[in-house]
Amino acid sequence: MSAKFVNEDLNPQQTETDTALRQLNAQLTEKSRLLQTTLTSISQGILVFDVQGRVDIFNPRVCELLDLPERLLASRPTVQALTRYQRDRGDFGRDAALVEVHARNCVLGVAAGAPDDLPSHYLRVTPAGRTLEARTQALPEGCMVRTFTDVTDYVQAQATLQKNEERWKLALESTGDGVWDWHIQSGVEFYSKRLLEILGYDVGDVHLQARGEFDKLIHPDDMAQLLRARQAHFDGLTSTYADEHRVRCKDGSWKWMLSRGMVISRDAQGLPLRMIGTHTDVTERKKSEALIWRQAHFDTLTGLPNRHMLRDRVAQEIKKSKRDGLQLAVLFIDLDHFKEVNDTLGHNSGDRLLVEAARRISDCVRESDTVARMGGDEFAVILTELLDASSLERILQKILRALECVFQLDGEQAFVSASIGVTMYPLDAGDIEDLFKNADQALYVAKGAGRNRFSFFTPALQQAAQNRVRLANDLHAGLIGQQFRLVYQPIVELASGAVCKAEALIRWQHPTRGLISPVEFIPIAEASGLIVAIGEWVFQQAARQVQAWRTALDPDFQISVNKSPVQFYQRGKTKTPWAQQLQAMGLPGNSIVVEITEGLLLDTSSSVADQLLDLHDAGIQVSLDDFGTGYSSLSYLQRFDIDFVKIDQSFVRYLIPESTDLALCQAIIAMAHALGMKVIAEGVETAQQRDLLAAAGCDYGQGYLFSKPVSAPDFEAFMAAQASRTPELTA
Numbered sequence: 001m002s003a004k005f006v007n008e009d010l011n012p013q014q015t016e017t018d019t020a021l022r023q024l025n026a027q028l029t030e031k032s033r034l035l036q037t038t039l040t041s042i043s044q045g046i047l048v049f050d051v052q053g054r055v056d057i058f059n060p061r062v063c064e065l066l067d068l069p070e071r072l073l074a075s076r077p078t079v080q081a082l083t084r085y086q087r088d089r090g091d092f093g094r095d096a097a098l099v100e101v102h103a104r105n106c107v108l109g110v111a112a113g114a115p116d117d118l119p120s121h122y123l124r125v126t127p128a129g130r131t132l133e134a135r136t137q138a139l140p141e142g143c144m145v146r147t148f149t150d151v152t153d154y155v156q157a158q159a160t161l162q163k164n165e166e167r168w169k170l171a172l173e174s175t176g177d178g179v180w181d182w183h184i185q186s187g188v189e190f191y192s193k194r195l196l197e198i199l200g201y202d203v204g205d206v207h208l209q210a211r212g213e214f215d216k217l218i219h220p221d222d223m224a225q226l227l228r229a230r231q232a233h234f235d236g237l238t239s240t241y242a243d244e245h246r247v248r249c250k251d252g253s254w255k256w257m258l259s260r261g262m263v264i265s266r267d268a269q270g271l272p273l274r275m276i277g278t279h280t281d282v283t284e285r286k287k288s289e290a291l292i293w294r295q296a297h298f299d300t301l302t303g304l305p306n307r308h309m310l311r312d313r314v315a316q317e318i319k320k321s322k323r324d325g326l327q328l329a330v331l332f333i334d335l336d337h338f339k340e341v342n343d344t345l346g347h348n349s350g351d352r353l354l355v356e357a358a359r360r361i362s363d364c365v366r367e368s369d370t371v372a373r374m375g376g377d378e379f380a381v382i383l384t385e386l387l388d389a390s391s392l393e394r395i396l397q398k399i400l401r402a403l404e405c406v407f408q409l410d411g412e413q414a415f416v417s418a419s420i421g422v423t424m425y426p427l428d429a430g431d432i433e434d435l436f437k438n439a440d441q442a443l444y445v446a447k448g449a450g451r452n453r454f455s456f457f458t459p460a461l462q463q464a465a466q467n468r469v470r471l472a473n474d475l476h477a478g479l480i481g482q483q484f485r486l487v488y489q490p491i492v493e494l495a496s497g498a499v500c501k502a503e504a505l506i507r508w509q510h511p512t513r514g515l516i517s518p519v520e521f522i523p524i525a526e527a528s529g530l531i532v533a534i535g536e537w538v539f540q541q542a543a544r545q546v547q548a549w550r551t552a553l554d555p556d557f558q559i560s561v562n563k564s565p566v567q568f569y570q571r572g573k574t575k576t577p578w579a580q581q582l583q584a585m586g587l588p589g590n591s592i593v594v595e596i597t598e599g600l601l602l603d604t605s606s607s608v609a610d611q612l613l614d615l616h617d618a619g620i621q622v623s624l625d626d627f628g629t630g631y632s633s634l635s636y637l638q639r640f641d642i643d644f645v646k647i648d649q650s651f652v653r654y655l656i657p658e659s660t661d662l663a664l665c666q667a668i669i670a671m672a673h674a675l676g677m678k679v680i681a682e683g684v685e686t687a688q689q690r691d692l693l694a695a696a697g698c699d700y701g702q703g704y705l706f707s708k709p710v711s712a713p714d715f716e717a718f719m720a721a722q723a724s725r726t727p728e729l730t731a
Contacts, residue, residue: 045132045148051141053079065132065148066091095124102134123151131155177278180214180261184272187211198257198281200250219246219254226259233263234272241275244282256286299373301351302358310372310380314432317370317384321425324385329392331381332421332439333361333399336451338377339599341407341414349409353416360402364395380439386424396420396454404452417452419443428457441465471521472528474510479533483509486541487709488559490718491680491702494694499722503560503595503702504542505709506534526566535567539578539592545712546591553719560593560623565600568608579618589619593644597625601640612640623680627668637675645672649683649703655692666696673697 039046045062047055058073072085083100086092092099102122121135131152137145178195182188189209196203199217208214218226222245233241240262246254261277297309305313314330321328335357342350354377361379362371370382381399386392403418421443429435438457441464446455478484484506491501508516525531539561546559579589594615600608601624615622623644624637637645647668651661665681672679681693684703693701707718 043150047073047146047148048139049079049144049146051143053144055082056143062148065126065130065150067126067128091127093125093127098122099124102136123155177280179278180276182275184275189214195279198279199247199255205250217248219248222246233261236270241277244286247279255281256283258282302355302373304358304362304379305370305372307372307374307380310370310374310382311432313370313372313382314435317382318425318430318432321384326384327386327427328425329381329383329386330423330425330435330439331383331396331399331454332374332436332443333379333381334419334443334447335377335379335403336417336419336447338416341416345409345412345414349412349414352409353407353414356407357403357416360405361399364398364402392422396422400452400454419446419451420454421446421457422454423457437465438462468524471516472524472530475521475525475528475530475534478508478510479530479537481511483511484534484537485509485711486538486545487711488545488715489702489709490707490715491560491700492706494690494698494701497722499706499719500554500556501558501560501593501700502715503562503709504538504545505562506538522564526564529566529570531564531566532570535561535564538562540581543582543585543587543592547585547587549716550587550591552716558591558593558621560595562595562625565597568600568611577614577618579614579620582618582620589615590621593621593623595623595625595646598627601637609640616641626682637677642675642677644700645677645679646702647679647681647698652681652683652689652693652703653685655689657692662692662696665693665698669697 039057039059040061042059043061045065046057046059047062048057050056054076055073055078056076060070062068063070063073066086068082068086072082077085087096087100099122121133123131123133125131129152130150133149133151135147135149137147139145176194178198179190179192180195181190187210189211191208191214193203196205196208201208208217215223226243226245229238229243230241232238240260242258242260244256244258247257249255258280259277260280261275263272263275265273267273297306297312298304299306317328320326335354338350338353341353354373357377358371358373358379361381365371365381365383368384372380372382374380383392383395399420400418403416407414407416421439421441423429423435423438423442425435428438441462442455442457444465446453449455486504487507488502488504490499491503492499506518508518508521510516522531525534542559542561546557549557549559578592578594582589582591596612612622621643622640623646624642625646626648627645645668647665651664651668653661655661655665669679678699679697680700680702681689681698682702684690684693684701684705686705689703690701690705707715710718
């Protein structure tokens with residue numbers, strides 16, 4: 001009964017167990033089927049080895065990749081047997097030793113129970129030419145799985161990429177550039193042989209390939225800029241990376257390098273993985289740029305800042321003075337009589353004088369001040385942080401004293417002085433343009449006041465400058481509106497009292513200001529260049545007048561006209577040479593005498609010399625005005641065939657018997673006659689002066705003793721009176 005009871009109790013339980021077992025088997029069958037399907041469908045070949053090293057599981061793909069019969073693997077060969085089978089077929093080729101080592105290590109690893117130490121992977125080439133990557137992975141309980149992946153396409157792509165990179169590097173290096181390759185995450189850096197050569201390093205200097213070593217060669221002042229440019233490219237803000245910086249060479253010197261490159265690979269998050277680029281040596285270009293910049297901002301002769309740099313310095317100092325509440329002064333300095341020194345001693349001596357003048361001016365100011373050369377013989381100074389006027393005047397006096405000392409120039413001595421115009425910020429002006437304008441106006445006054453002095457800008461100077469500007473504008477209108485007229489002063493032959501010459505002098509009848517003296521408007525006409533047109537008008541009026549007087553008064557009558565140096569320098573603005581104009585009027589060249597100043601003779605340019613010789617060849621005589629007041633040289637007098645010398649009125653004004661002035665006049669007359677020139681004395685106002693000059697052999701006299709400058713009709717009346725021996729027309 002009990003047995004029956006037991007049997008009856010066990011049957012339901014057995015049924016449940018059987019059911020569970022059937023379900024489990026079904027699940028295992030399904031999983032096996034799923035596993036087999038998976039193994040069949042994947043692209044990798046798979047071999048699973050059990051703890052004894054025998055093939056336990058494989059898929060069709062491994063048979064395909066290794067060209068193995070399915071029945072062989074189904075026989076569950078060991079690793080060693082399978083390796084021997086493949087070796088005997090010649091499957092391993094040149095990779096045989098590598099494969100056998102891996103197989104042996106695999107067996108040893110399994111036997112030792114240390115599968116974690118198994119080699120991870122290797123590459124091998126099949127007889128069919130496919131490249132396989134074999135990977136071994138340990139499984140629990142001493143089993144192993146080995147996968148085979150066909151990486152032929154990847155390997156070939158890598159080989160192609162490497163070949164292309166080598167070609168790219170060779171191509172770049174052929175241009176003289178150095179190549180670099182940076183694997184950013186690992187820190188591995190490659191620098192080409194050419195790049196190392198540029199910097200004086202050897203291929204053996206392998207320490208440069210280590211992480212961050214090359215960056216240590218970058219100049220500290222350039223590092224921040226480089227990092228900014230690099231980070232901007234990393235962040236995608238720039239399509240390429242480019243930066244110029246200095247790199248220390250092996251010998252300790254520095255070279256400017258242009259570094260260019262780009263990131264060629266990034267990770268999934270966009271972080272840079274690899275960057276390649278070049279280094280170009282731009283040291284010579286940088287030197288050239290520095291030279292060009294210096295030439296653009298500094299005077300090549302003296303090394304001082306030029307006008308362009310001066311403007312930048314003034315702008316900087318204005319900002320500083322505005323911030324600190326201090327004053328600054330701008331000085332314009334002009335060397336008096338420099339042109340005469342330059343012309344007499346030559347341009348080389350003139351250049352040496354300018355260099356020495358620059359040094360002397362610089363020695364008179366502080367290092368914080370600026371001395372600049374504006375051009376020619378003009379300098380400028382910026383005096384900063386001025387506390388009072390007395391300190392400024394001490395500096396001005398110091399500059400004047402320094403420049404009036406003798407200049408020793410290769411055995412020759414030269415003397416110059418200085419005229420200085422001074423303006424103050426913010427007292428006189430608040431910007432650069434007004435400061436420069438004010439300083440120039442003050443300089444104009446200093447020169448006009450006798451030179452070798454300084455003059456401060458005042459509002460009155462500004463008014464005077466504005467008057468000059470208005471006068472320059474009025475000159476244009478005056479020429480068009482026929483506001484000019486000529487007057488004529490007789491030139492008398494002292495021995496006979498005959499008048500056969502006259503000097504033409506210009507007068508300006510301004511419509512509102514009345515008669516304006518030539519002393520006032522001629523300098524403005526010269527500065528504006530209008531003197532060329534005015535001079536041309538004077539010549540044409542004088543030519544027509546002498547044509548009439550040669551018919552009415554004397555067939556040999558001459559009229560002298562003054563020709564400004566500016567007219568010689570701007571000869572291109574005269575359409576027809578004077579000689580041709582005279583010829584067209586039927587007048588001989590000697591009907592006009594051209595009066596020039598002594599300074600013109602000191603001009604060594606071929607243009608001036610050619611023009612003077614052209615006048616001589618055309619028969620136009622030349623008279624040297626105000627002789628004795630300038631820097632004439634006897635060699636110049638001979639060289640240019642001067643016809644007349646005019647003794648300046650300053651030597652005639654106080655002419656009395658046994659005076660120094662008389663001795664000077666006698667010497668001038670004797671010298672001129674010895675050189676074949678005739679002499680005209682200006683400013684003759686007394687009979688005694690006339691008689692002393694005549695006794696000394698002076699050829700002609702001109703002055704108020706004979707007549708003041710008069711209009712053409714009055715001059716004709718004067719000549720008629722002379723002819724009838726009536727009393728002379730006097731002032």
